[in-house]
Amino acid sequence: MAGEAADGREAVEIGTGADVVLMDVRMPGMDGLTAPRELVRRSPATRVIVVTTFENDQLVWGALRAGAAGYVLKRAPAAELVEAIRLVHARDAVLFPDALRRIASPHSGTARPHAPIELTPRELDVLRHIALGQNNTEIAVTLHITRETVKTHVRNVLDKLGARDRTQAAVLAYELGLVFAGTLAGTGAEERRDGRWR
Structure with missing residues (x-):
């Protein structure tokens, strides 16, 4: 159609x-x-x-x-x-993280209350990489786990956050302060000029 x-x-x-x-x-x-x-x-x-x-x-x-x-x-x-x-x-990635970060960063005033998030440390890792626009294969390589394991973590993250899809999960990650412009919150990973992370 x-x-x-x-x-x-x-x-x-x-x-x-x-x-x-x-x-x-x-x-x-x-x-x-x-x-x-x-x-x-x-x-x-x-x-x-x-x-x-x-x-x-x-x-x-x-x-x-x-x-x-x-x-x-x-x-x-x-x-x-x-x-x-x-x-x-x-449904494999968020579009497009660089610009999304620039838009999201001034919105601290619209952040949701910091209610407890019942995610495991690995699920938080996966969520952060979803918010950076990585697809399942990229997350698997970055975190040294299998693609099937990533899929399981993604499903769990969406279920626990009540998120409809990866984009809504990414938006929540920014609003909850799990990801912010230029870094992965709590990891010290900084963006290089080529747009990749170290």
Whole structure:
């Protein structure tokens, strides 16, 4: 199924039942905060990718909290957009951690209360790497465990957090202070210029 919508309300109507929907965060009729929430409510299996002009667009953070699976910049090359659709459809990674960190970092005022999180140390490790955008294979290599073990930890993390998907888990990780801009909280791991971690 493929379609094109002129505004947010139409995007929700056309997108219901679709595998992946690309949605601008600034739309007439229904904004980029309300539309993803409504679409995911109607069609939980549909994955929403929001698109934006600016990396620090505050609406993007709201859209991610509302249910979008990730976002891409409008200036992204076609190959990057295709890869974003593939990743989101596979439900295997969060889009895109560098920009997500920049958006998330000013939001300390919207953080949730620091209620106890009943995650094991290994589950916390996995959550932190989910929030950095790593897929299961990358997490397995980083933590020196099998991919199947990662899958089990991911399922447990989502269940314990009550998170719908990896993106919602990543958003919670930022809001709860488990991950913050530039480092993995509590690990001392710092981002190098190439975007990787040490």
